[in-house]
Amino acid sequence: MASKTAATIRSDGGVHADQSVASKNKGSPTCGDVAKPSCEHRYDYELVGYDALPAFLKHDEFMLDHYRSEWPVKQAILSAFTLHNETINVWTHLIGFFMFLALTMSVSSAEHGRVARWPFYACLCGAMFCLLMSSGCHLLACHSERATYVLLRLDYAGITSLIVTSFYPVVYYTFLCDPFSRTLYLGFITICGAAAVAVSLLPVFQAPELRWTRAALFACMGASGIVPIVHKMLVFSARPEAVLTTGYEVVMGVFYLAGVLVYATRVPERFMPGMFDLVGHSHQLFHLLVIAGAYAHYHAGLVYLSWRDRDQC
DSSP: OHHHHHHTBOTTTOOBHHHHHHHHTTTSOOTTTSOHHHHHSOOOOOOBOGGGSOGGGOOOTTOOSOBOOSOOHHHHHHGGGSOSTTHHHHHHHHHHHHHHHHHHHHHHHSOOOSSOOHHHHHHHHHHHHHHHHHHHHHHHTTSOHHHHHHHHHHHHHHHHHHHHHHHHHHHHHHTTTOHHHHHHHHHHHHHHHHHHHHHHTSGGGGOGGGHHHHHHHHHHHHHTTHHHHHHHHHHHTTOHHHHHHHHHHHHHHHHHHHHHHHHHHTTTTTTSTTTTTTTTOHHHHHHHHHHHHHHHHHHHHHHHHHHHHHOOO
16 A cells, blocks of 8 residues: 555655656546557647648748648658648649659650750750749648758749749740840840759748749849740741741640749638638649649640741741
């Protein structure tokens, strides 16, 4: 009896260990309350509301619920197969990545033509890099502040690569017989892309209040492509290939511009906060518009290859 009493009394005089444990576990299940497997493997990572998020995860105040906050990497990866406010963001660009991978393999397996293929492959690889980095960012950024910082930089680098490499087929194949213009345009957009990546490394670049600044930076990079396209039409306006590729590029530009505007204005969740947390919010629409724009540009690339395989310098 004495040994039992001694085992249940703390040496400092009087609080029972059973009482201490009960106090510590108050409000949470114990192994006696739940099945044993649940105690050995925790899968009860709960989604939280916007107000419960740490500052580094607060990006859109109009999305009110269904957030993952500071989850372990394993649980963050497994969350790709559960429903939260990033699920569709993850899968839209992951599916887009595999779609462009299949398109790339299809082009590479076809009969090689007379003109160099590297600008077209660079464009496809830029799109795939963008889509994969975006998907990974949306899946894993919830892990920690450091993960968010690194993954957002990779995401910005992916967007930059999409924009920069989309210039390569336009410029290379249009000005195949004009080395000066070709080098000038390719050099300019490549330098702009490197500068954009450098600016995105600044910690302040990811601040929510700079959403319009980020949108404007990427929009201006894309808009600079108007110059070589106008140049193309001035020189090759009589060529049906030039007209057709310009049509595809206009469609691409419309999709990308619409995506930028949706991203920056946070429509539609701005008008009905909480209504589009899971499906239909602005970033999901942005993802779909990016894929549509890249796919339009892919068709322009096929026309360029066909044109220059027939007509070289």
